[in-house]
């Protein structure tokens with residue numbers, strides 16, 4: 001699989017762009033605030049059906065314009081695919097109510113069914129918070145990987161989110177005394193069933209990702225450190241338990257937390273509270289790892305993600321490296337670039353080309369990004 005063309009129309013600071021891409025490495029360079037990250041964001045949007053940067057879709061539309069459009073051409077053995085996303089600003093600007101419409105080869109798709117057509121691994125400065133930052137980041141890491149592997153998983157996450165919102169609304173209504181607790185069991189049951197499916201899948205994938213991450217980490221640290229990934233489910237022990245047994249545990253955990261849940265108007269157990277623990281030599285890295293150790297562990301995790309996606313799907317994902325070169329030291333940089341040969345297609349942004357080795361640049365297509373325009 002490779003991304004052969006990107007075109008943008010009123011997306012972020014791009015008025016109009018049509019950019020054919022190389023099968024190998026594309027380097028995007030240019031000063032700050034010229035549109036490098038915006039371009040990477042557009043590709044991630046086409047792959048994930050949402051921006052990795054913002055939840056506010058309206059931000060993606062060029063200032064003062066009614067609509068934005070992103071079109072990506074993906075070449076695969078079975079033929080070419082056109083992925084198209086149109087974002088419309090609905091109503092008055094202050095309402096900020098936008099709609100996204102997705103098409104594959106001219107046929108409408110839901111967001112969920114769009115994911116997986118183009119697979120990406122994004123590595124950017126936000127990822128450097130993966131260890132110390134909030135658990136939300138680690139859940140997003142899992143969601144991004146898992147939804148690109150299996151559409152069922154994307155559907156389960158969407159369903160879960162809807163059920164969770166409804167159950168939370170009910171918990172608040174019970175607290176306010178406007179609803180009776182009688183219907184709570186129904187929602188707990190529905191939530192537990194979908195939640196369990198998500199958890200079982202997370203457990204399975206983390207177990208498969210673990211040896212890859214450990215192997216990369218061993219290599220990056222010359223065998224000095226052992227990295228372990230541990231899935232930490234909330235409200236259930238997953239292990240090898242079948243989904244029904246996990247659902248039963250979730251139902252029981254909700255029943256135990258009933259008073260707390262009603263008091264807070266919130267569901268306090270389930271996949272929305274899961275975490276992914278990273279251990280270095282059996283110690284929790286969130287608590288003990290140095291800056292350098294964190295960076296190496298995160299790099300190992302990202303390399304594992306890249307290789308796992310390729311292995312599990314039989315297709316190389318597109319690697320998007322936004323601004324990370326400047327964040328990594330020489331040896332980590334070299335290790336990361338070594339993963340690109342013979343490698344996946346990659347788009348790399350760098351404000352400063354000196355952050356990339358000359359030998360590497362010789363083999364890359366280099367583009368300048370300047371005020372929403374791209375030129376050779």
Ligand SMILES: Nc1ncnc2c1ncn2[C@@H]1O[C@H](COP(=O)(O)OP(=O)(O)OP(=O)(O)O)[C@@H](O)[C@H]1O
Nearest residue numbers: 012013032033034035036037038059060061062063
């Ligand atoms: N909706 C929008 N309409 C117009 N311009 C926008 C919109 N959203 C963001 N911008 C502008 O896009 C510009 C470029 O943003 P981008 O993040 O791509 O820069 P960059 O080239 O990655 O810079 P840096 O090297 O600092 O990371 C910013 O100046 C920002 O104000």
Ligand SMILES: [Mg+2]
Nearest residue numbers: 036037038323
């Ligand atoms: Mg940037």
